[in-house]
Amino acid sequence: MSSYILGIESSCDDTSAAVLKDSILCSNIISSQKIHEQYGGVVPELASRSHLQNIVPVIDTAIKNANINKSQISAIAFTRGPGLLGSLLVGTSFAKALAYGLNVPLIEVDHLQAHVLSHFIQLSEDVKEVPTFPFLCLTVSGGHTQILLIKDYFDFEIIGQTIDDAAGEAFDKAAKILGLPYPGGPLIDALAKEGNPHAFKFSEANLPNFDFSFSGLKTSFLYFLRDNLKKDENFIEKNKADLAASIQNAIIHSLTKKTVVAAKYLNIKQIAIAGGVSANSELRNQFTQIANNENWKLFLPSLQFTTDNAAMIAIVGYFKFLKGDFCSLDSVPYTRYGKG
């Protein structure tokens, strides 16, 4: 018999609910909070209040769009962490109350694991190819940057990670310096299409292992602009596209370089990318070229599963449902990675 899993995601500034029938997507509703744009970043207290306003209509729409009624839900999966505490509490509390009310199992999900396992969501009955174990996944989001060796659904090894800023944070901070609103990653992506990626060079970190560092790059970008703005106050306006393309190129270069070295070192020929930054068109292009050259199999997530979404929470929920891995109503959110 098929199972219907309701997924709920509320870790940061997207309120999302999704329904999967086994691993097949039935609905995925995402309400992105616009309120943070004017503040240049996510304001935690405003995020949790927006979740409170959004959560009922978002879940209701997800269930309606899936063409099911509540009594058909087999289990409820929710993001337990990492994320903002107030935001997580909204989704966690709602999931508990609904699971209790419907008398169905409750499943806690790690947000980062969900970004990786989003590759196993099927869009239709025509089954698409999914990665086989082991594969390497570069997870690049607003809060995390990791190269992971995925040995099984629930067996991940961290091969490398950022020692300071995340890749998405680097995009957002560079965008802020350019005067663009939050989140700046997609805006840099769009601007960069009109610019020359080799117009300007910024100092990239060169750590000896598989770790990343982006804070030096941001400082190099900031000082470069500060110096040039002294000479010409319109420097940013005149060079916006070239600046966006060049900083994007530097971030992507760090990401691809380390991933390639790690894949060769581990002799892994299947690469996946996940997380908000995996929506970046140039990152996707460059990985496509690399995979062609190296004869690797590349898994690019469909765009709706790159940034935060509840379908990825529901797919982890589905795999845990198969194992009977449920949690109790005592489950509490955790805010940091590895604290689960």
Ligand code: KG4
């Ligand atoms: O996965 P996500 O939605 O949230 C976290 O778990 O952090 O990732 C959000 C991040 C933001 O930093 C945003 O600027 C970045 O993903 N992002 C992009 C693009 N789309 C989203 N960065 C570069 N290019 C994009 N197209």
Ligand code: ZN
């Ligand atoms: Zn995320």
